[in-house]
Amino acid sequence: MNDFDRATWRSTAVDLVCTRCDKVHALGQVHNLCECGAPLGTRYDLDAARIALPRAALPGRSRDLWRYRELLPVQDAAHCVTLGEGMTPLLALPRLGGRLGVRLLVKDESLNPTNSFKARGMAVAVSRAKELGLRHLAIPSAGNAGCALAAYAARAGLRATVFMPADTSREFVEECRIHGAEVHLVDGLIHDCAKQVQAGREAHGWFDLSTLKEPYRLEGKKTLGFELAEQMQWTLPDVIVYPTGGGTGLVGMWKAFDEMESLGWIGSRRPRMVTVQADGCAPIVRAFHAGAERATPWEHASTFALGLRVPAAVGDFLMLRALRASGGTAVSVSDAAMAEAGREVAGQEGMFFSPEGAATWAAAQVLRRTAALAEGETVVLFNTGGWYKYAEGWRAALGM
Numbered sequence: 001m002n003d004f005d006r007a008t009w010r011s012t013a014v015d016l017v018c019t020r021c022d023k024v025h026a027l028g029q030v031h032n033l034c035e036c037g038a039p040l041g042t043r044y045d046l047d048a049a050r051i052a053l054p055r056a057a058l059p060g061r062s063r064d065l066w067r068y069r070e071l072l073p074v075q076d077a078a079h080c081v082t083l084g085e086g087m088t089p090l091l092a093l094p095r096l097g098g099r100l101g102v103r104l105l106v107k108d109e110s111l112n113p114t115n116s117f118k119a120r121g122m123a124v125a126v127s128r129a130k131e132l133g134l135r136h137l138a139i140p141s142a143g144n145a146g147c148a149l150a151a152y153a154a155r156a157g158l159r160a161t162v163f164m165p166a167d168t169s170r171e172f173v174e175e176c177r178i179h180g181a182e183v184h185l186v187d188g189l190i191h192d193c194a195k196q197v198q199a200g201r202e203a204h205g206w207f208d209l210s211t212l213k214e215p216y217r218l219e220g221k222k223t224l225g226f227e228l229a230e231q232m233q234w235t236l237p238d239v240i241v242y243p244t245g246g247g248t249g250l251v252g253m254w255k256a257f258d259e260m261e262s263l264g265w266i267g268s269r270r271p272r273m274v275t276v277q278a279d280g281c282a283p284i285v286r287a288f289h290a291g292a293e294r295a296t297p298w299e300h301a302s303t304f305a306l307g308l309r310v311p312a313a314v315g316d317f318l319m320l321r322a323l324r325a326s327g328g329t330a331v332s333v334s335d336a337a338m339a340e341a342g343r344e345v346a347g348q349e350g351m352f353f354s355p356e357g358a359a360t361w362a363a364a365q366v367l368r369r370t371a372a373l374a375e376g377e378t379v380v381l382f383n384t385g386g387w388y389k390y391a392e393g394w395r396a397a398l399g400m
């Protein structure tokens with residue numbers, strides 16, 4: 001971000017509202033979940049934002065997610081903690097798209113700091129944590145969230161503690177440690193790690209930055225929706241295929257679409273939102289097809305797409321709501337299908353995705369076979385991370 005952007009800093013955030021009971025919460029206080037147990041959403045003075053941030057002002061701004069600062073919660077530029085996150089490329093995948101008879105695009109999120117889209121959420125959440133005077137942040141992580149928190153906390157001069165499943169690849173663990181975070185390996189999965197964060201809150205005085213258990217990672221992730229519209233000249237695709245764990249990106253984009261419509265940036269048309277999960281951990285897919293409002297926790301979750309190894313999510317009802325309101329659907333794919341999909345994208349389009357990203361290409365093929373995707377439609381995949389830290393998993397999945 002340049003000095004001009006810092007000098008013209010403004011946020012139009014006004015308060016927070018519960019996504020379930022509608023209780024309003026003050027912006028100047030530290031928040032986790034609402035007393036009713038549901039996530040909080042940040043509200044903005046969209047009338048003020050419409051004047052402060054006309055669409056036409058965007059091209060002159062910094063090429064990072066802070067170009068949308070009026071629609072982000074950070075009040076003072078001095079508290080903005082940035083490593084240059086956001087404004088990732090939206091690229092065509094012409095060979096694979098041609099094979100399906102669709103216009104296929106990918107938002108390549110591996111180009112974010114620390115190699116995944118977790119940087120978006122952490123940039124905004126760590127900035128707000130710093131602004132609100134918090135000193136020590138803790139999270140459960142499947143891998144990428146830990147790396148992003150560790151880097152942004154180091155940048156902000158705050159302490160970070162990360163709980164990860166004991167079988168997480170060394171690359172994630174070592175990256176956290178090199179940024180100075182304290183890493184605890186837990187015999188279990190991410191929800192077991194979450195229990196440890198919860199248990200240590202009082203004793204250690206740390207702030208729980210778990211997915212959707214604080215309001216601002218969602219605000220960072222919603223910029224995916226702003227960028228998509230801006231990069232598509234203020235149109236949106238017919239279908240978005242999103243690899244879903246905790247669901248922040250999915251719920252965030254859905255929020256961004258509403259905000260952009262209020263600002264007059266886009267119309268009322270919405271993409272069909274599609275969740276993709278792994279056969280070995282698909283709680284949202286199961287709940288979607290059962291017609292349920294909440295998901296039941298998945299037993300014995302297993303997949304090499306670590307970001308999808310999330311057996312239970314606090315935002316399950318928000319994801320299910322967005323999928324249904326959009327006319328979308330939910331599909332799961334096997335690890336073998338992800339591996340094959342990854343090999344195809346790498347060989348035919350020159351991009352080696354994370355397993356989660358590869359899952360979106362595997363899912364697009366399923367959608368086309370089942371006619372959930374029609375000929376000539378525009379589809380956006382999300383490559384949510386890079387392949388490097390999954391080297392061990394890829395080697396096993398591809399039999400290399």
Ligand SMILES: *Cc1c(COP(=O)(O)O)cnc(C)c1O
Pocket residue numbers: 116117118144145211243244245246247248249250307308354356357384385386
């Ligand atoms: C965390 C993560 C996901 C899942 O993202 P949510 O917004 O939590 O659903 C997908 N892919 C990668 C690479 C991740 O790190």
